[in-house]
Amino acid sequence: MGNIAAMYHYVREKKGWGGIVPMHPHDFEEQLDLISKTHRIISLDEIDKSNSEPWCVLTFDDGTKDQYTFAFDILKRKGIPAYFTVMSGPHLTGNVPLVHLVHTVLSFKSDEELWELLSGTYDTSGVEEESQIYKYEQKKLRRYNKFMLNFKLSVTEATIFLESIFQSLFPDKQKFINDFYISTEEIVEMSQAGMTIGVHAHNHIPYNGDPQEFYDIEIGPCKDWMKSVLGINPIWYTPAFGGGVNQKLMLDKLTPVLVKNGFVGAFSTREGGISDNREFWMDRIDCIRLPPLGTSSYL
Numbered sequence: 001m002g003n004i005a006a007m008y009h010y011v012r013e014k015k016g017w018g019g020i021v022p023m024h025p026h027d028f029e030e031q032l033d034l035i036s037k038t039h040r041i042i043s044l045d046e047i048d049k050s051n052s053e054p055w056c057v058l059t060f061d062d063g064t065k066d067q068y069t070f071a072f073d074i075l076k077r078k079g080i081p082a083y084f085t086v087m088s089g090p091h092l093t094g095n096v097p098l099v100h101l102v103h104t105v106l107s108f109k110s111d112e113e114l115w116e117l118l119s120g121t122y123d124t125s126g127v128e129e130e131s132q133i134y135k136y137e138q139k140k141l142r143r144y145n146k147f148m149l150n151f152k153l154s155v156t157e158a159t160i161f162l163e164s165i166f167q168s169l170f171p172d173k174q175k176f177i178n179d180f181y182i183s184t185e186e187i188v189e190m191s192q193a194g195m196t197i198g199v200h201a202h203n204h205i206p207y208n209g210d211p212q213e214f215y216d217i218e219i220g221p222c223k224d225w226m227k228s229v230l231g232i233n234p235i236w237y238t239p240a241f242g243g244g245v246n247q248k249l250m251l252d253k254l255t256p257v258l259v260k261n262g263f264v265g266a267f268s269t270r271e272g273g274i275s276d277n278r279e280f281w282m283d284r285i286d287c288i289r290l291p292p293l294g295t296s297s298y299l
């Protein structure tokens, strides 16, 4: 039993969103109660103080509206602090990052239709074996579609393909963004209520291997935007996809650039606990691996 950071994405009911794996608000609330039995849930400001009992920080990625509507509401009611990271791209450029185009299209276009479109346009060789990484998905075509969109197609191909379908599903993109992401006013409200707000990304791209360039295109713009929204310089960072396939490289090379720009810590997607003398990069545990849904050796 030791210190942990719990990792959350969507906290909501599915309500038509079949392309995502959200945690139900009831499970979230129950999880907070269970974690509180073994850990003190603290704010990021407190992790470097001397703590007499094991602590837990709650980390939220992506800044989606459900986190404000459901998670923040529950946290506020219980008086529990948490750490939310947000994205500047959707607000500044009016674009929806690829990851959320995938979630939206998988939710509102049938797997059959999607597979017909994909297999009619692109090379699908190898998809049968390689899509096994998605073996937790029951439907074969869902596995195929996810593999095609997330791995087989280039980012440009996938974006163009998904943008056209997205456009037919949600013709008013600005309205989609307003509904799907936490607004600037809500970010201010959450910060004033004691939540820590950190940088997630500008356009949610995985680490590209060049630390300064990556900082300039993905981190700096989000940091500057947050400064203008909150009047505070963010000091915590959680990278999109935990860095992606270049995670190890990112953990090594990006740190000095982050430190130079005032960051004091960051969260990876590696699974693990956090020691009392924490390092710059902290491991996390996915919420589905924690009770009541999963079992974790860390609790």
Ligand SMILES: [Zn+2]
Pocket: 061, 062, 200, 204, 239, 240, 241
């Ligand atoms: Zn993300």
